[in-house]
Amino acid sequence: MLGIGTIAKKVFGTPNDRKIKATRPLVEQVNALEPEFAKLSDAGLIEKTEEFRKRVAEGESLDALLPEAFANCREGARRTLGLRAFDTQVLAAIFLHQGNISEQKTGEGKTLTASLAAYLNALTGKGVHIVTVNEYLVQRDADWMGKVFASLGMTTGAAVSQMSENAKRAAYDCDITYATNNELGFDYLRDNMKSNLSEILQKQHHFAIVDEVDSILIDEARTPLIISGPSTDRSDMYVIIDKVIPLLEPEHYDLDEKTRNVSFTDEGNEFLEQQLRARSLLEPEQTLYDPESTSIVHHINQGLRAHKLFLKDRDYMVRDGEVMLIDEFTGRMMQGRRLSDGLHQAIEAKEGTTIKPENVTLASVTFQNYFRLYDKLAGMTGTALTEAEEFAEIYGLGVVEIPTNVPIARIDEDDAVYRSVQEKYAAMIEKIQEAHDKGQPCLVGTTSIEKSEMLSKLLTEAGLEHNVLNARQHEQEAQIIADAGKFAAVTIATNMAGRGTDIQLGGNVELKVLEALDADPEADPVAIRQRIEAEHADEKKKVLAAGGLYVLASERHESRRIDNQLRGRSGRQGDPGRTSFFLSLEDDLMRIFGSERLEKVLTTLGLKEGEAIIHPWVNKSLERAQAKVEGRNFDIRKQLLKFDDVMNEQRKVIFGQRRDIMEAEDLNEIVTDMRHQVIDDLIDTYMPARTYADQWDTQGFYAAVIEQLNVDVPVIAWCEEDGVDDEVIRERLIEATDKMMADKAAAFGDENMRNIEKQLLLQSIDGKWRDHLMTLEHLRSVVGFRGYAQRDPLNEYKNESFQLFEVMLDSLRQDVTQKLGQIQPMSDEERQAMLEDLARRQAAVEAAADASANDQLAAENANQPADGFVEDDQTTWGDPGRNEPCPCGSGEKFKHCHGRLA
Template sequence: MLGLGAIAKKVFGTPNDRRVKATLKLVERVNALEPEFQKLTDDEIKERTLALKARAEGGESLDDLLPEAFANCREAARRALGLRAFDTQLLGGIFLHQGNIAEMKTGEGKTLVATFPAYLNALAGKGVHVVTVNDYLARRDAEWMSNVYSALGLTTGVVVPQQPEEEKRAAYQADITYATNNELGFDYLRDNMRATREEMVQRGHNYAIVDEVDSILIDEARTPLIISGPSEDRSDLYLQVDRLIPEITEEHYTKDEKQRSVTFTDEGNEWLEQRLVMAGILPEGQSLYDPESTTIVHHVNQGLRAHKLFQKDQNYIVRNDEVVLIDEFTGRMMAGRRLSDGLHQAIEAKEGVSIQPENVTLASVTFQNYFRLYSKLSGMTGTAATEAEEFASIYGLGVVEVPTNRPIARADEHDQVYRTAAEKTAAIVAEIRKAHEKGQPVLVGTTSIEKSEMLSQLLQKEGLPHNVLNARQHEQEAQIVADAGKPAAITIATNMAGRGTDIQLGGNVEMKVLEALAADPDADPDEARARIEAEVAADKEKVKEAGGLFVLATERHESRRIDNQLRGRSGRQGDPGRSVFFLSLDDDLMRIFGSERLEKVLNTLGMKEGEAIIHPWVNKSLERAQAKVEGRNFDIRKQLLKFDDVMNDQRKAVFEQRLEIMEAEDIGEIAQDMRHQVVDDLVDEYLPPKSYADQWNARGLYAAALDTLGIDVPVIDWADEEGVDQEVVRERLYEASDKLMAEKAEAFGAEQMRQIEKQFLLQTIDGKWREHLLTLEHLRSVVGFRGYAQRDPLNEYKTEGFQLFESMLDSLRSDVTRKLARVRPLSEEERKAMIEQMIAQQRATAAAGTPQPVDQPTAAADGAAPGFVADNPSTWGNPGRNEPCPCGSGKKFKHCHGAY
């Protein structure tokens, strides 16, 4: 019997159905224009783009231009690619333009769908970013779709790592820019560390279309993007600690797999203390609970996590003497990404590879806050409905399910649950053999590299030919995926999320043509294509007769979306197919999230070895477990975001201030305001308001003015003068400090003084911001404990974070004022000596094969080496890491300018 909700849906349709139905009217308007646009010449199509741009600039809304823009884009794509967009693709494009997530099944042509809203929004002239999950897809999509955009008269750019700055800047200036989420985020952070406005590469955040939006905005949003620099090298301590960890027994620690945490027990702490003293790591008489032991405790905890929570070939692989992380959602290598807080170093010690120095955070941003910079955001994926609440609450994005062009003909079977992993594996091999013998292609989904390689060995023993796609083979990714639809093909893959290449039944024509022409460059391309198309068509029929692509998953992922993505590889564009999940009570999800009840049922049924339980309620209970995990992960991300929002407001303020300074012609006024504020603070500190002259600390003010403002003024005499109050002292200090800076400007020349002020101000902001980030990290790591005192950790973090920010701004003003007060031009003798020193250094460097530019020295800070200029590393000489820094700070070089 149907419930009231189900009856209402049957009568009125779901909200999604009503939305799709309403939008179909717009699609009809686009279709009505098709005959008109088919008559246009190629040049007239480009002329239409210019006309639409002019209308957009004239104030006409993009919504009004949509039917004509989509019709123009469809015709350009038909001519450039030979693809005429289906009505469902136009629907998806409209929803994207409206700032939604379009959920479109695999094989529905999402790459082409993105061209419609990208073209329409590019007419505004502010740039459009199309975001992909990896560099391969960014390059491929940009190259493929640039044919459409150039036919429309628009430019296309692609942003990839290690790209020359000029090339990257040009890519961002293009009408439509393809890039990965990581590179966009890093470029944003790098731009806000630049010295001049001209060096910045991004030109704003107008509109972004995010491909595989669930992978980027949800899966990868648990960890922020961080730009870091090296800190002190402590590799010896990691190695010493690592030698102790294998001796630890099970009573020494407790492990919570649900929370992915591991902690020492009291027995473990006692044993550890003894062993650390014996190893000479912990000084005699010092306890682990002493404040001095904080660093050692931190190292030991990270060593324990490295050994007990991180598995080789599952969480990371070892390649070329380095530990490379594996993305748990896509199964890809994350080259260049490192775990923070010394955890990566602990894993390096465990695996016996070179230990890289720990890093300190220079700048960071979460994906949530980066993508919320865009005026308009949209996304597309095959699986978003399960996370609709998160998309709405964090990004303000609605999810619209776009109907498929043809009905789905895939059969999704119930899960088969076995008692043990061995029984499950045997059943999997038997099922693969059965499909292989009837010529049906099989895609086997695994959750880790280790499991994919173990299954590969079993298939080798059974004599079943197959391909393996995991992080180790990612270079051959497109080739392996393109071959996965051939008759009797067997492909083992880790997490098929966002692979970006369709599995086409019978094989991929385009890939085969490229292969054939590479093997025989003299062959006639048209003949080769005709022959391959005929072969693939024949193979496709064979595969259809065998039942289409068979997706066999060896385990449930903790996210339903990843399971749905794997299923969605089969049954594209109305093709036949089937999918089934093989599970066992030993699987991580079943073991961690409760299979006791299920085990009791299996025992009650008295199942024989090798038998599986297949029942709809098993699927439902598993989905409930997955929903719990998804909910927990959502809470983690929400919490991360709440804390990052505190930092985000401060980050925006600092970045906006930096931009303002970089764009300003003359920042003399900003420097003067800062100087006067410092004077105000000094006067208030040493000559408190509403106090009498005999209560003043005139000597203290004299010393502070000399140190901070660089002026030698008779403050002590002023205090004895009749009728002198705080305001008079304040005005005299303003006047004296302004006079000193005017003299410096005259000595340097106005233009050079402007540059010095700007560089000192930017450098000091950057240094202070780095210190502030580190302080906030430390605050965040301890603020959680305040919950025990019935105080809300988030409110505590907000309050103290704001106080820290204010004190950072105070110290910024006094530091900038002090540096500017001390800067002076070089004397002729110092200049000559410095040039000679630099030429000698140049020769030595040239002999070593590393050229360095010779810059003319301009200024030195008091106490610094002659000719030292803070923002010009070529003036620093060549100090050793442990020698005093040439800036005259008294710190070691590695802790001062050498740290940057």
């Protein structure tokens, strides 16, 4: 019997259906204009862009311009790339323009879709940012879609790490800028550490289109971007603690895999105290509960987490003597990204690699708060509906499911659950062998490097040729995935499977077209596409006859989204295909979330070895478990965001003040107000309201005036005058300090004085903000314990952080006033030297910021082969030294890579 909700949906359609239906007329308007724009010359397309820009400047809305702009952009893409946007792509682009997430299935052409919405919104002249997950895609999409934008009279830039400042500024000044989420975030932080307005890269945050929006705004949103500088080196402590942790017995700690938490038991604390006393890290009477043990407790907690929660080749890998984190959602190496709070150092000690010093935070922002800076935000992905609630609540983004251009013909089989991992792998190898024998390409999904290599070993033993794609081979990602749809191909991939590159049956046409166009830019793209498509037609027929792409997953992920991404690789644009999930009771998700009930069912059924339980109920049960995990992860991210929102309000105030200071021609009014406020504070402190003159602390007042204002006036004598009050003394102090600063300005010269005021203000703000960030980090780490006293940790954090912020602003006023009071007129040479010193200090701060951010991103660029590098032609390798990076772009030393083969 159908439920009321099901009946209503059949009669009225779902909310998603109604949105699609309401937008169809706009698509028809775009289609109706197609013949008109097809008649335009190439120059006519550019003239149309200029006409649109003028109409926007005169007040016409982008909504009114949409049909014409989309028709113009569609025609530009058809002429330059030989691609005509489908109606479904136009539909998705309309929802992007309206500030939604367009959920398009794999292979539906998200890159071209984004170009339509980007072109329309770039007509305002405020710039559009298109965000992708890695720098390979930044370069690829900027080059690819840049041809379309150029044909329409618009400029395209790619902002990547390791670029010069001037090159990156030029990229941001373009109409459309492609960049990774990391680079955008770091550039924003670096911008807010600059000292001159002309050095700012991101002029405004107008409109951003985020590709793989679920990956960027949800998966990566848990880790803030941090620009940091090195602090004191405590590597010895990590090494000593690392020798203690392996001595622990299971009863010494509690491990909760569901929440990924680990803590010491009372027995564990007693054991640790004995071990630490034996190593002279604790005094004979000292315990781990004493205040002076805080640092040691921090180190042993991080050591325990490193050993019990972080597994090699799952959470991280060791490459060239360096611990590289692995993104649990995409399987990619996060080169340069480091865990904070000493956890990365603890893992380095565990693996015996060089321990790099901990860092002090100079600036920090979460992706949630960075992307909420934009006036309008949109996103694209193949899998967003499962997280629609989070997108709506955190970012105010709606999710619209776009229908496929051709109906999906893929068969999704029910999950098969085996008792053991060995039985599961044996069944998978058998299925792969069956598919391979008939020429059906197979994509095998795994969740870690370790498991992908284990499966690879089994396939090798079975005599099956295959490619492996995990964090160790991520440089060849695009090529491996492009070949994954070829006849009888077998590809093993971690969760990163195919991001940004389609698996096309018979091979990837787009990559071949791009390669041909790069080789001969003058060639006709339509003719090239026709030729390459004809070459692939025979191969595709064979693969279609074999049943299309077969996706086999070796286990379910915590998130349904990741499973759907893998499943979506098959059945692209109406192609046939099938997907199967092979599970065992020993899988992490099954073991942690409910294998006991299934074990009873399997026992009751009396399953023999090698047999599996296959039933839709199993799928439903697993999806419910996944939904619970997703809900818990959402709550964690929401809680983290609530804490970061507190800091974000303060960040916006500080960054806003910095921008105001850089934009101001004359800061004399600001520093004068600061000085007068310091005088008010001094009078309130030493001459409290409703007190008599004989109760005033005149000696302390005199000393404070000299220290903070650097003016020697007879305040003690003033205080002893008959009938004098605090207001009279305030006016006298203001008069004396104003005259002193006016004399200094005359001696320095107005322009020099304005420069000094600006640099001192910026330096003081930066220094105080860095100290404040560190204080907030410490507050954040201890405020959770307030919950034991029945107090809300978030409210406690809000109240105390606000008080700390006020204290910081008070100390900022004092700092600026004190420094300006102490500067003295000097000779031209001394003045020049001082200005140079100020500039040098600012440059040092910016250099530290660049080094920190570039450390996290440098490797992505290093993974691009050197210009002209050809694998099989040693004459193209240049002449690298043995210890220099290999020209193939692997990131390894030449002697460990191609130098070993030479």
